[in-house]
Amino acid sequence: MxxxxxxxxxxxxxxxxxxxxxxxxxxxxxxxxxxxxxxxxxxxxxxxxxxxxxxxxxxxxxxxxxxxxxxxxxxxxxxxxxxxxxxxxxxxxxxxxxxxxxxxxxxxxxxxxxxxxxxxxxxxxxxxxxxxxxxxxxxxxxxxxxxxxxxxxxxxxxxxxxxxxxxxxxxxxxxxxxxxxxxxxxxxxxxxxxxxELMTLDQAKFHAYVYQHLTITDDQVAYLIITRENLSEFNISEEQTDSVINLASTLEGVLSWVTFVEGDGANTRYRGRLRSKGPAINEIASRHDGGGHPKASGANAYSEAELVEIIAEMGEANRVYLQEKQEEQA
Ligand SMILES: [Mn+2]
CATH class of the missing domain: 3.90.1640.10 (inorganic pyrophosphatase (n-terminal core))
Structure with a gap:
């Protein structure tokens, strides 16, 4: 059953x-x-x-x-x-x-x-x-x-x-x-x-851009910020950025990753998609106007400072996770 x-x-x-x-x-x-x-x-x-x-x-x-x-x-x-x-x-x-x-x-x-x-x-x-x-x-x-x-x-x-x-x-x-x-x-x-699986050549080129521009922190967080300019440069919609959110998942030394897309309103806003194959990240997401699953959540950053905060909190979660894993094995 x-x-x-x-x-x-x-x-x-x-x-x-x-x-x-x-x-x-x-x-x-x-x-x-x-x-x-x-x-x-x-x-x-x-x-x-x-x-x-x-x-x-x-x-x-x-x-x-x-x-x-x-x-x-x-x-x-x-x-x-x-x-x-x-x-x-x-x-x-x-x-x-x-x-x-x-x-x-x-x-x-x-x-x-x-x-x-x-x-x-x-x-x-x-x-x-x-x-x-x-x-x-x-x-x-x-x-x-x-x-x-x-x-x-x-x-x-x-x-x-x-x-x-x-x-x-x-x-x-x-x-x-x-x-x-x-x-x-x-x-x-x-x-x-x-x-x-299907994508346009522009989208494929955008994938290449993502690999070339994402950053991996010492705490094993991969992040990328996609600006409105990037979207128009690669001729892709905000919706089409879905296809890049998991590109970092197969990279060595990455435990969690986040992609931010700049909003098109007058106020600063970045829509973040958080993913993890280690610690749960949904609590971090709910602290930043979002939520979702333990390993896949959405959040919003209303300033560049908040964006940096989210990346730092994900890094902290990774550190705790790795520490606990190490203690388990000891
Ligand atoms: Mn569903």
Whole structure:
């Protein structure tokens, strides 16, 4: 048996079964797991209940439109609607405004539980992705919410992306079980992987720039600051910088890494993406207007001084981590 708590899934099933209208939200700046779990769940419900109205809320992201498009959702749609939020730990990160105007609110997530919202909460921090959770829910509910080819494609994409192709720490036996279950359905897994790898020549040149300009501190933190000027020079969007955040992960002598992207507003702001293969970094992120997973978080620096602070705090976390590891071995 997997980690899906059956009472919670039964409650979710009852809510879905008894609602004529269901609106699904996910986080802003969506990644493939956000879109995959949102649209995957939508397809599953639509397949089982063709008469129900199922809407995906939020703005369409150009780079991920190949996975699927969002629906037009207005405030009136929320009347008597069941609202489900996927892959979003805290309410400010929800894409779409009226999510709390439905008859009930459900949260399905794999981030650490930092913001207590929703009448029903299915939170599994041990899951690699919400796409994995939705897959296991379908497995558990069986004929009550059966898998389809279209949903399998979306959920597979979410799992592949959130695990870095089954590579990250959160990849568990349940991840492989979910993926193997999805592979029984008809969709082009090669196409999905290929899409994730594909980049423009400008992006490839930008990768080269990243390697040439990142700094590794004595405390094993790799960092890089990407300016607005860099973005226009390499003709890349802020969204496309996602492809460089893990470049430092394979470098020797790097335990944690952070990429800052300069904001385009009038005030100084750098959006930082923090990653680690050593100490947890989500507490550092939450001290700097962010949060996330222990090994992958987002934060904001509102001055160059704060940016330096974040790098220093990551260095300190690395020192403590290495010290503790040494004592364990002694
Ligand atoms: Mn996710």
């Amino acid at each position: 997997d980690y899906i708590a059956s009472e919670l899934v039964e409650e979710l099933y009852k809510l879905v079964d008894s609602s004529d209208k269901i609106i699904i939200h996910r986080h802003v700046r969506p990644d493939p797991d956000a879109i995959g779990s949102q649209l995957g769940l939508k397809k599953l419900i639509q397949n089982k209940y063709p008469q129900k109205t199922v809407l995906a809320a939020g703005s369409t992201t150009k780079g991920l439109a190949w996975l699927g498009e969002m629906d037009k959702v207005s405030e009136d749609d929320y009347q008597d609607a069941l609202v489900i939020i996927v892959d979003t730990a805290n309410q400010p990160r929800i894409d779409g405004k009226h999510y709390n105007k439905g008859k009930s609110l459900v949260k399905i997530d794999h981030h650490p539980d930092v913001d207590d919202f929703g009448d029903l909460q299915l939170i599994y921090p041990q899951a690699s992705s919400v796409s994995e959770i939705i897959t296991l829910i379908s497995v558990y509910l069986s004929d009550r919410l059966p898998m389809t080819n279209a949903a399998a494609r979306l959920l597979y994409a979410g799992i592949v992306a959130d695990t870095g192709r089954f590579k990250y720490d959160a990849t568990s036996l349940y991840t492989f079980r979910a993926a193997s279950f999805l592979k029984e359905f008809e969709f082009d897994a090669f196409e999905i992987n290929d899409r994730f």
